[in-house]
Amino acid sequence: MSRARVARRIAAGAAYGGGGVGLLGVAAAGVLLAEVQLAKRQVGNGSSPLPPSADGLYGHAYSGHPEPLLLTMLGDSTAAGQGVHRPRQTPGALLAAGLAAVAERPVRLRNVAVPGAQSDDLDRQVGLALEGPERVPDICVIMIGANDVTHRMPPTRSVRHLASAVRRLRTAGAEVVVGTCPDLGTIEPVQQPLRWLARRASRQLAAAQTIGTVEQGGRTVSLGDLLGPEFEENPRELFGPDNYHPSAEGYATAAMAVLPTVCAALGLWPAEEERPDVSRREGFLPVARAAAEAASEAGTEVTAAMPTGPRGPWALLKRRRRRRVPESDPAPTT
DSSP, X not given: OOHHHHHHHHHHHHHHTOOOOOSSOXXXXXXXXXXXXXXXXXXXXXXXXXXXXXXXXXXXXXXXXXXXXXXXXXXXHHHHTTTOSSGGGSHHHHXXXXXXXXXXXXXXXXXXXOTTOOGGXXXXXXXXXXXXXXXXXXXXXXXXXXXXXXXXXXXXXXXXXXXXXXXXXXXXTOEEEEEOOOOGGGOTTOOTTHHHHHHHHHHHHHHHHHHHHHTTTOEEEOOTTTTTHHHHXXXXXXXXXXXXXXXXXXXXXXXXXXXXXXXXXXXXXXXXXXXXXXXXXXXXXXXXXXXXXXXXXXXXXXXEOSSOBTTBOEEEEEOXXXXXXXXXXXXXXX
C-alpha cells in the first residue's frame, strides 16, 4: 500500500474514531520494542540533562514595534531543546531570534514542551499556551511524534490528539506550524531490523500528521528527511552527546527549515515566494499525496489550498529555501 493511502487511512481513522490502523505488525512490534530497549541503553538509558530554559524576549533592539510577537513552542524533547546546554542553542531561541530579525520586531518566546511527551500531552500543553498570562500566541510551533512511535501509540490516536491541538489553537486565533515526526531510523545506535521499521513507522506517522494538521488549518514542515541523510552522513556533529537528541548544529539545521514557514504563516515572507515554483517541483496536490511526498524530503512545507478537488482536499507543497538563523541573544530578557 502506498504511503499516501496509509496516511489517508490513519488520518481518516483519527477523524472518525477508528483505532485499528497500525504501523507495524505484531511480530515486528515485538522486535521493535526489544531493539528500542537496547538502543536506549546505548544512548545513556534514554536520559539526558534537562533542556535549558530559553523563555524571554528576543530582538528587543528593534524599536518600531513596541508590542512583541508571541511564539510558543509545544511538543516533546525536540521542541524543548534537550541535548544542548545553552538557552540560545534551543530551537525555540533560534526561531525567536530568526523571526525577530525577519519581522524587525521583538519576539517573546514561551516554551511549554516536555521531554518524553507523547501526543496525548498536547491537550495539557495547549491549555498552558492559551491560559497563560500572555495574550493568545501569534504563532505556535509543535514538534511531536517520536515518542508516539517508540511507545507504540496507535497512529490514529496520535493524529487525533495532534489535530485536536491544532484545531484549538487555530480557533483561538494562533497560527500553527507542525514539525512532523523525525526519521527514527537515523539514530546512530539503532541497528537493523529496527532501523528499517523505525524509518517506515516514523515516515508513515509524519504523512498522517500532515493530513491531520492541514485539515485543521495548520502548516507542516517535514523534519524526517531533514534530519535523516544529514544526520547519517555527519552523526558526530549533528547528534548531541547522548547520540539520541540533536546537537546545537542539528537544532540549527531544523530551525533553518522551519523558520521560512513560520514567517510565511505570519505573512512576513515575500509575496513572490508564496507562488509555487515548478523548477523546485512545487505545486498543488491532493493532500494525501502532498503529505507522502513531504515525509520523504527535507524541509518540505504543506499547507491547505483549495477546499476540495476531484480526489478530496488539496494542498500546496512548497520546498522553501532555508534561511540561516542569526545568533540569538546570549541571555534573553524576561
